[in-house]
Amino acid sequence: MGQLKVSQLKEKLLNRTATLGVIGLGYVGLPLAVEKAKAGYKTIGFDVQASKVDMVNSGINYIGDVVNEDLKGLVSSGLLSATTDFAEVATADCVCICVPTPLDEHQQPDISYVKASAESILPYMHKDMLIVLESTTYPGTTEELLKPILESSGLKCGEDFYLAFSPERVDPGNLIYKTKNTPKVVGGVTPKCTEIAAIMYENILEAPIHRVSSPAVAEMEKILENTYRNINIGLVNELAILCNKMGINIWEVIDAAKTKPYGFQAFYPGPGLGGHCIPLDPYYLSWKAREYGFHTSMIESSMMINDRMPEYCVERASKILNRFKKALNGSKVLVLGVAYKQDIDDYRESPAIRVIEELEKSGTEVVYYDPFVPEYRHQGYVKKGEKELTVELIESVDLVIVTTAHTTVDYDFVQKHALAIFDTKNAMKDVKNRENIELL
Incomplete structure (x- = not known):
């Protein structure tokens, strides 16, 4: 019977009569839903935020990696729709879970969104259904958390329904690799689960599908x-701190090292780590490792260095101001960029926000300019950015700190009018006059 069910679902995927669902319409979910619909499948997006659902159903795009015309066309053709009503899961043959997996206040995994998604699917489970978790999480989540919830429906995993983990690999703002052409890793609870999940992705993406033996392997791989x-x-942040003490330019060191054609990959220092994955994922592994009495010492050391970088940048800013007989308390600082990486509007876990917080704790008046982020919300408050980068604005501050290397900013203009600049991203590397520029 099991093989027959796989064949039925496989046939629906191959002839594109399957209905596909995506839970969570954020940076991962919306691009995935668009690719599913572009591949010719009827696709339903689920989200608890009515505002996102309304925007999708109106053909209004809010994710940078989605082409506006694609979204409009797919919605108007009826291939893509969105809803807050999880009862529509009953009409889906395959559902991908793409919800956030943040850390709680104790730096421990918060998998409440994943659990809530599974519980939302549960009443509408049916035979011949595929469920794939894409949210980054600790090894074991798919089999230890999701499988028992879904099997409480009375359906058996690997026979009545299929469950797999396939980690998202979204890199916001990447001009080369998007959802469609990034290779995909798939690990199912059983070989049948892996097979049917791989078939789904093969019919959606233009990228190789790498099959692994279990969800735990796929979870650990991510x-x-x-x-x-x-x-x-x-490592490179620690060397940046050392190089500053030694009077050596770490950026020049890295440029020299990367001339080696093998055995070295360039990584760069900065004010800390941002985005949803790199700053958070090691905490997931460290937390899970403690269950086995194992301490991930190298990982935890790097996390300590990276977590401290915003404070270190404020200390360096303080030293620059001291040269002008100014203290952080009472000074005015312009922060350039709050997005976590260049040329995008995503400020999740952005170290720039931590830098602003540390400055404000010291009594500094902080203004910011980011052409991609006119305002941001953090811990219940909204901070609005400056609308323009004017001569008056730059000349009104005691220090400019570059925390995001947006390529749309005129750095020669900034250099010309600033009293002092602390460039934590080497964004001003092409500026010729460097008298008032200090690098991280």
């Missing part, structure tokens, strides 16, 4: 990707 970056960024 954490390895981001922990690799976290550790290497921690």
Whole structure:
């Protein structure tokens, strides 16, 4: 019977009569829903935020990696729709869960959104259904958390329904790799689960599908990707601090090192780590490792270095102001960029916001300019940015701190009018006059 069910669902996927669902219409979910609909599948997006659902149903795009015309066309053709009513899960053959997995106030995994998604699916479970978790999480989540919830429906995983983990690999603002052409890793609870999940992605994406033996392998693979970056960024941040003490330019050191054609990959220092993955994923692994009495010492060391970078940047800013006989308390500072990376509007976990917080704690008046983020919300308050980068604005501050390397900012203009600049991203590397510029 099991093989027959796989064949039925496989046939629906191959002839594109399957209805596909996506839970969570954010930076991961909306681009995935668009690709599913572009592949010719009727696609339903689910979100608890009515505002997002209304925007999708109106063909209004709010994610940078989605082409506006694609969204409008798919909605108007009826291939893509959105809803807050999870009862419509009953009409879906395959559902991908793409909800946030943040950390709580104790820096421990908050998988409440994943759990809530599974519980929302549960009343509408049916036979021959595929469920895929894409949210980054600790190894074991799919089998230890999702599987028992979904099997409480009375359906058996691997026979009556299919469950897999396939980590999202979204890189907001990447001009080359998007959802459609980024290779996908898939690990199912059983070989049948892996097979049907891989078939779904093969019919949606223009990228290789790499099958692994279990969800835990796929979950660990995702954490390895981001922990690799976290550790290497921690290394280069620590070297940046040392190089500053030694009077050596770390940016020049990295440029020299990367001339080696093998054995070295360039990573760069900065005011800390941002985005939803790299700063958070190592905490998921460290938390899970404690269950086995294991301490991830190298990972935890890099996290400590990276977490402290915003404070270190404020200390460096203080030293720059001291040269002008000014203190942080009472000074006015312009922060350039609050997005967590260049040329996008995503400020999740942005270290720039931590820098602003640390400055304000010291009594500094902080204004910011970001061409992509006119305002941001953080811990219950809204901070509005400056509308324009004017001569008057730059000349009114005691220090400019560059925290995001947006390519749309005229850095020669900033240099010309600023009293002092602390460039934490080497964004001003092409500016010729460097008398008032200090690098991280």
